[in-house]
Amino acid sequence: MEKMSAGQFxxxxxxxxxxKSVPRHCVTADGIVENVAAHSWRTAVMAYLLKNELEDTDTDKVIRMCLLHDIGEALTGDIPAFEKTRENEAAEKLAVDRLLKSLPESLYQETSALFEEMEALxxxxxxxxxxxxxxxxxxxxNQSDIRTWLPLEYELQKTYAAEAVKGFSILERLQEECVRETEKKIEEYSRE
Incomplete structure (x- = not known):
C-alpha cells in the first residue's frame, strides 16, 4: 500500500x-456567513452524536461521508441546492475526482468508492x-436571523429534509422538531 508523503499530505x-473560505448561502446565529467547512464539520458532529440512535449503521463511515461530501466545493464554490443544475453537479463531481487523484492510489480508490456510495444513495x-x-x-x-431568508425558504425549510429522513425514526423526529421551530420563527417574525 502506497503511503502518503508529508508533502503530498x-x-x-x-x-x-x-x-474554510467558501461561503454558503446561510448565515450563523451571530450573523457570520457560514462556510462549507463549518457545515461539513457540524454534519459530522451530528452523525457522531446520533451514533447510539442509528442502529445497524456504520457511523464511522457516515462521519467520513459528512466530512468529505463537499470537498469539490473547494474548487467550484457552493451553489445553494435550489439553484444547483446538473451542469453544476457534474462540475463538482469532476472537482472531487481531481482533488482525490492527488492522493495515493489506495486512498484515492477508497475515497472514490465512498463518493460513489454517497451518490447512489x-x-x-x-x-x-x-x-x-x-x-x-x-x-x-432556523438558527439564523429570519431576515436573511429568501421568500422561497419559508416553505423550503419545512420540506427540504422531509424525504431524506424517512425510515430513520430519530431523523424523522428531528425533522418534525425543525418544522415546529420554523413555523414558530415565521409566526414570531410575522408579528414584528
Missing part, C-alpha cells in the same frame, strides 16, 4: 483549506449522511 490539505450509511446534510442546513437556517 500538506498539499492536499492546502487544496481543501479553501473550504442505496446504502443505509449514504441515506443517513444525506439526511444529516439536509437537516444541518435546515437547523442552521
Amino acid at each position: 500538506i498539499a492536499f490539505l492546502g487544496k481543501i483549506e479553501k473550504l 442505496e446504502t443505509r450509511e449514504a441515506r443517513v449522511y444525506k439526511a444529516l446534510d439536509k437537516l444541518e442546513a435546515v437547523i442552521q437556517h
